[in-house]
Amino acid sequence: MKTQALLLALASLRLAAPALSAASGHACCDAAPAAAAPLSDRSLYQLDAIWTDDTGAAVKLAELRGRPVVLAMFFASCTYACPILVHDLQAIRDALPAETRARTKFVLVSFDSDRDTAAALHAYRGKLQLDAGWTLLRGADADIQELAMLLGVKYRRDANGDFSHSNLVTILNAQGEIALQREGLRGETGPAVRAIALAAP
Amino acid sequence: MRPIRRCLALACVLALGTLRAGSADADGMVSIPAGTYAPLLRDRNDPPTVDVAAFHLDVRPVTNAEFLAFVTANPGWRRSHVSPLFADAGYLGDWAGDLDPGPGAPAAAPVVRVSWFAARAYAAWRGRRLPTTAEWERAAAAGYTTDDGATEPAYRDAMLAWFARPTPSPLPAAGATRPNRLGVRDLAVLVWEWTSDFNTALVTGESRSDTGLDRNLFCGAGAAGARDLTNYPAFMRAGFRSSLRASYVVPNLGFRCAR
Numbered sequence: 001m002k003t004q005a006l007l008l009a010l011a012s013l014r015l016a017a018p019a020l021s022a023a024s025g026h027a028c029c030d031a032a033p034a035a036a037a038p039l040s041d042r043s044l045y046q047l048d049a050i051w052t053d054d055t056g057a058a059v060k061l062a063e064l065r066g067r068p069v070v071l072a073m074f075f076a077s078c079t080y081a082c083p084i085l086v087h088d089l090q091a092i093r094d095a096l097p098a099e100t101r102a103r104t105k106f107v108l109v110s111f112d113s114d115r116d117t118a119a120a121l122h123a124y125r126g127k128l129q130l131d132a133g134w135t136l137l138r139g140a141d142a143d144i145q146e147l148a149m150l151l152g153v154k155y156r157r158d159a160n161g162d163f164s165h166s167n168l169v170t171i172l173n174a175q176g177e178i179a180l181q182r183e184g185l186r187g188e189t190g191p192a193v194r195a196i197a198l199a200a201p
Numbered sequence: 202m203r204p205i206r207r208c209l210a211l212a213c214v215l216a217l218g219t220l221r222a223g224s225a226d227a228d229g230m231v232s233i234p235a236g237t238y239a240p241l242l243r244d245r246n247d248p249p250t251v252d253v254a255a256f257h258l259d260v261r262p263v264t265n266a267e268f269l270a271f272v273t274a275n276p277g278w279r280r281s282h283v284s285p286l287f288a289d290a291g292y293l294g295d296w297a298g299d300l301d302p303g304p305g306a307p308a309a310a311p312v313v314r315v316s317w318f319a320a321r322a323y324a325a326w327r328g329r330r331l332p333t334t335a336e337w338e339r340a341a342a343a344g345y346t347t348d349d350g351a352t353e354p355a356y357r358d359a360m361l362a363w364f365a366r367p368t369p370s371p372l373p374a375a376g377a378t379r380p381n382r383l384g385v386r387d388l389a390v391l392v393w394e395w396t397s398d399f400n401t402a403l404v405t406g407e408s409r410s411d412t413g414l415d416r417n418l419f420c421g422a423g424a425a426g427a428r429d430l431t432n433y434p435a436f437m438r439a440g441f442r443s444s445l446r447a448s449y450v451v452p453n454l455g456f457r458c459a460r
Contacts, residue, residue, distance in 0.1 A: 041284045041285055041286065042284075042285055042286060043286075044286070046284065046286065148400065149317065149318070149400065149446075149447035150286060150447065150448075152446045152447075153400075154400045154401065154443075155400065155401070156398070156400075156401035158246060158247065159246060159247050159248065160246065
């Protein structure tokens with residue numbers, strides 16, 4: 001019975017998916033005046049890794065260029081701190097001025113290459129009611145490790161497949177360079193909001 | 202000589218050469234048999250020991266000469282070319298130039314001031330990889346004469362003495378210290394060494410009763426606690442690893458490869 005309800009919910013989400021992916025805005029569809037200039041050597045958008053979003057589409061981080069990005073790493077099965085982390089990010093988002101909020105992308109990258117399939121991420125989006133301003137990504141273990149290493153996120157896979165990880169929120173400027181990082185949950189939103197405002201081109 | 206006899210002769214020479222070098226193969230690696238490792242830091246849900254599959258480990262850390270060959274073949278990893286994302290300022294800072302280690306970095310000495318990204322790229326270039334922390338510690342747990350170096354005063358004291366000495370400049374040649382029972386040299390007595398998963402050490406405090414523990418910093422059932430504080434060298438290594446970030450370069454941090 002529960003399974004049927006879940007399948008029904010997933011089916012309805014999949015029907016909505018095309019609308020979501022169009023609204024989530026790949027770089028081709030958004031004005032990105034800074035896109036012509038070469039990336040600095042501090043830009044994370046130099047990375048070639050190909051991720052998959054929750055609609056199954058292939059995504060490179062470079063497609064986020066041209067807007068501020070708030071990025072965190074998580075896994076969908078987390079019941080301990082990750083829901084609070086997302087809530088924390090939503091608080092930052094709510095504190096943004098409307099115009100900045102519309103331009104800022106909130107990106108969650110999963111540690112869990114085994115369980116966090118595109119469908120699982122899509123279910124997570126539905127569960128937490130994350131709108132088109134959020135991008136959820138999954139990828140290969142080597143790419144997850146490379147990104148975590150570049151961000152300074154510590155993580156380890158436990159014996160039961162869950163992840164212990166640091167709770168680091170990273171703000172990237174429009175060029176993909178790290179503008180600000182914040183460790184921990186339930187901090188003040190002020191510094192993050194200011195950094196995002198500065199990061200908006 | 203006919204080709205087949207030439208082949209046999211060559212094979213004999215190679216085999217003898219290998220035997221003379223001890224148990225190291227022609228590539229400077231030794232075979233580490235499968236075993237277990239008791240992690241110093243572990244989550245309370247984790248088992249006390251971890252199985253480590255058989256693998257190969259470099260007998261000694263990678264040298265300046267070897268790293269020079271790498272940057273010669275890979276210009277993107279030269280000091281003046283490397284991206285600051287992948288190595289902090291100070292990368293190969295003791296070298297005289299991009300392709301010149303110079304007197305401060307003797308050819309046979311271990312290469313230091315290299316980031317995790319650079320070490321990983323070198324290992325991949327050699328068709329190898331960085332050892333995991335479990336693999337490295339498993340190799341280092343063996344003493345000179347027994348399987349448990351912590352019980353051998355000479356083995357333990359060599360590690361403790363290393364902490365007490367300032368880093369010599371320039372560093373001495375790699376591969377000159379006494380091999381342990383597995384045939385590996387220079388473990389924890391020459392330079393700190395990168396591992397592939399150094400960022401798994403989530404050190405927050407030595408026990409769950411630590412009132413300074415900030416649980417907001419880490420997600421997990423409770424971050425790992427220290428199992429045994431009497432193994433001072435292992436504890437120091439765990440603490441050191443937990444302080445690292447992948448782009449860091451440190452004057453006495455090098456690496457060796459595994460396969």
